[in-house]
Amino acid sequence: MKQSKQILILTALVSMSFTGCASLQPRQAFGEVTDEVEPRTGVRVRWNQGNDSDQAVESATRGLIAQELTVESAVQIALLNNRNLQATLEDLGIAQAELVQAGLLKNPVFSALVRFPEAGAGDANLEFSVSQNFIDLLSMPLRKRVAAAQYDAVKARVADEIVMLARDTQEAFYTAQGSAQMLEMRRSVLDATAAAVDAALRLREAGNITELALTHEQALNGQATLELALTEAQIVSHRERLLLLLGNGSLGEIKIASRLPTLPATDDEIADVESLALEQRLDLAAAKRELNATYASLGVTRQFAWFDDAEIEVEAERETDGEWITGPGVSLPIPIFDTGAARVSVARAQIRQAEHRIHAMFLQVRSQARAGKAAMRAARERVNYFQNSLLPLRQKITRQTQLQYNAMQVGVFELLQAKREEIEAGSEYIESLRDYWIARTDLERAIGGRLASPATPTTSPAAAAAPDASATSPAHQHQDQHQHQQ
Numbered sequence: 001m002k003q004s005k006q007i008l009i010l011t012a013l014v015s016m017s018f019t020g021c022a023s024l025q026p027r028q029a030f031g032e033v034t035d036e037v038e039p040r041t042g043v044r045v046r047w048n049q050g051n052d053s054d055q056a057v058e059s060a061t062r063g064l065i066a067q068e069l070t071v072e073s074a075v076q077i078a079l080l081n082n083r084n085l086q087a088t089l090e091d092l093g094i095a096q097a098e099l100v101q102a103g104l105l106k107n108p109v110f111s112a113l114v115r116f117p118e119a120g121a122g123d124a125n126l127e128f129s130v131s132q133n134f135i136d137l138l139s140m141p142l143r144k145r146v147a148a149a150q151y152d153a154v155k156a157r158v159a160d161e162i163v164m165l166a167r168d169t170q171e172a173f174y175t176a177q178g179s180a181q182m183l184e185m186r187r188s189v190l191d192a193t194a195a196a197v198d199a200a201l202r203l204r205e206a207g208n209i210t211e212l213a214l215t216h217e218q219a220l221n222g223q224a225t226l227e228l229a230l231t232e233a234q235i236v237s238h239r240e241r242l243l244l245l246l247g248n249g250s251l252g253e254i255k256i257a258s259r260l261p262t263l264p265a266t267d268d269e270i271a272d273v274e275s276l277a278l279e280q281r282l283d284l285a286a287a288k289r290e291l292n293a294t295y296a297s298l299g300v301t302r303q304f305a306w307f308d309d310a311e312i313e314v315e316a317e318r319e320t321d322g323e324w325i326t327g328p329g330v331s332l333p334i335p336i337f338d339t340g341a342a343r344v345s346v347a348r349a350q351i352r353q354a355e356h357r358i359h360a361m362f363l364q365v366r367s368q369a370r371a372g373k374a375a376m377r378a379a380r381e382r383v384n385y386f387q388n389s390l391l392p393l394r395q396k397i398t399r400q401t402q403l404q405y406n407a408m409q410v411g412v413f414e415l416l417q418a419k420r421e422e423i424e425a426g427s428e429y430i431e432s433l434r435d436y437w438i439a440r441t442d443l444e445r446a447i448g449g450r451l452a453s454p455a456t457p458t459t460s461p462a463a464a465a466a467p468d469a470s471a472t473s474p475a476h477q478h479q480d481q482h483q484h485q486q
Contacts, residue, residue: 029092029155036159036282040450041166043076047089065248068255071173074246078169079162081247088161095154102147103140108132123322131313131331135304142300149293153286160282160448167445169245171438176238177256178434183235185427186228189420193221196416203412217413220420260433263383267376267440268451277369278362280448287361291354298347301340309333365446372443379436386429394422 030047037045048054061081064073079085113127200217203209239254248254270276278284310333316326401418404410444451 029096029151030089033092033155033159033162036156037162040163040280040282040448041075041079042450043072043079043166045079045085045162047092048086065246065254068257069173070257071170071261074173074242075166075169077246077248078165082165082245083247085162085165085247088158091154091158095151099144099147099151102143105136105140106133123318126318127315128317129313129315129329131311133309134312135308135310139300139304139308142296142303146293146296146300149289149296153289153293156282156286156289160286163282163448164445165245167441169242170441170444172238172242172245173256174260174434174437174441176235176242177258177260178430179231179235179238180256180258181260181430181434182427183228183231185423185430186224186231188423189427190221190224190228192416192420192423193217193224196413196420197221199412199416213413260430260437263380263387263433263436264452267380270373270447273369273373273443273447274366276449277365277447281365282448284358284361284365284448287354287358291351291358294347294351294354298344298351301343301347304340368446369443372439372446376436376439376443379432379439382432383429383436386425386432390425391422391429394418394425398422 027047034045046057048057057080061077064077067073069077109131111127111129111131115125115127117124196217197214200209200214204211204214239256242256243254246254311331313329313331314326315329316324318324398415398418401410401415405412405415440451
């Protein structure tokens with residue numbers, strides 16, 4: 001009868017360890033994250049967990065890589081294939097497991113002790129006990145609240161990192177695309193300066209120009225050569241950064257669309273960009289949720305600062321005469337050396353620290369939103385200036401100079417200079433268009449959301465500034481003018 005009673009007590013204590021047990025469902029958290037992310041990026045996210053569907057995702061990624069990349073397909077590849085992102089997604093499983101762990105009691109501790117009589121006569125003395133930390137049971141609601149707040153913070157942080165990866169990929173794509181388009185212009189400039197040097201050499205041989213004029217044209221050609229080499233080096237660097245974000249270690253070479261998108265007809269007019277950023281920024285949401293977790297943690301620390309190791313136990317002892325003695329017990333720490341005040345002080349300092357950081361983040365978010373809006377507006381005005389004013393003027397100057405050259409009213413160098421300045425204006429237009437798309441991406445980053453879909457890439461006005469070989473090489477025609485000058 002006594003043994004049955006002991007078994008019941010031990011069973012009750014063991015069963016307490018399963019109180020609050022929950023199932024691990026990290027995919028549920030991933031679904032909540034994708035609900036936050038997809039409206040902000042316009043593409044889907046995939047969590048690679050080593051199952052059969054991962055092969056289908058890899059095949060789809062290879063299909064996207066094989067095609068000419070647009071900014072949308074580049075972002076999609078990054079969100080499917082970036083390994084750093086896949087590592088970040090594992091934080092969801094870790095946080096969800098920690099939430100489950102917070103709802104579990106510590107395992108009971110079983111102890112056994114055998115003592116033998118010194119005389120060697122009689123039965124051994126046996127002691128059995130099962131102890132359980134009962135503070136776990138009291139603090140479980142608070143611990144679960146802390147873990148739930150931390151879980152929410154992790155979901156917001158993971159969602160923010162996904163959105164930031166999308167924005168980083170957009171920026172890297174536009175930078176690489178602009179560099180490739182700039183290379184065409186640099187080659188055109190080099191062709192124009194090479195033609196000028198060729199003309200200058202012929203005229204110098206005929207004695208019609210000075211050594212200074214020839215040296216000037218050669219210097220311009222050398223400068224154009226250096227700028228072309230710099231652009232080629234930048235292309236490699238920019239493509240490598242894009243490849244890194246895409247996670248393209250073994251999927252093959254990429255082909256980027258050759259033209260930057262044209263300027264949209266209008267930009268989304270955001271009346272209160274600061275309020276929108278404060279509402280949508282996921283990093284700010286994560287910081288707020290982390291502060292909630294810190295508040296909840298302070299509650300646990302303050303209430304159970306010094307007796308978190310308290311235990312209840314049931315002990316059964318068999319005396320040497322065979323009689324069993326069974327009874328409950330309790331053990332409490334004595335707060336002589338550690339009263340828990342230091343831990344409470346740390347928790348309070350962490351709360352003040354988090355509050356200061358959130359306040360600073362509020363100011364930073366508002367500033368970034370204002371600056372992003374102003375930068376995109378300024379970039380649009382610069383593109384419009386090149387597109388509607390400077391480029392048409394440079395093209396008109398080139399046409400007029402060509403007519404005067406044909407009428408032998410100006411020399412070959414004036415025509416080549418006009419061509420070179422037209423090409424340089426086209427290069428600056430490309431830079432301004434690239435800067436606009438980067439500024440647009442930065443504004444999306446600042447407000448934590450997505451602007452309207454960009455325009456489809458078309459031939460930009462700068463393409464007209466890249467003359468063909470016959471138009472930019474009057475060196476083949478300068479002999480007639482040379483004869484005229486003679």
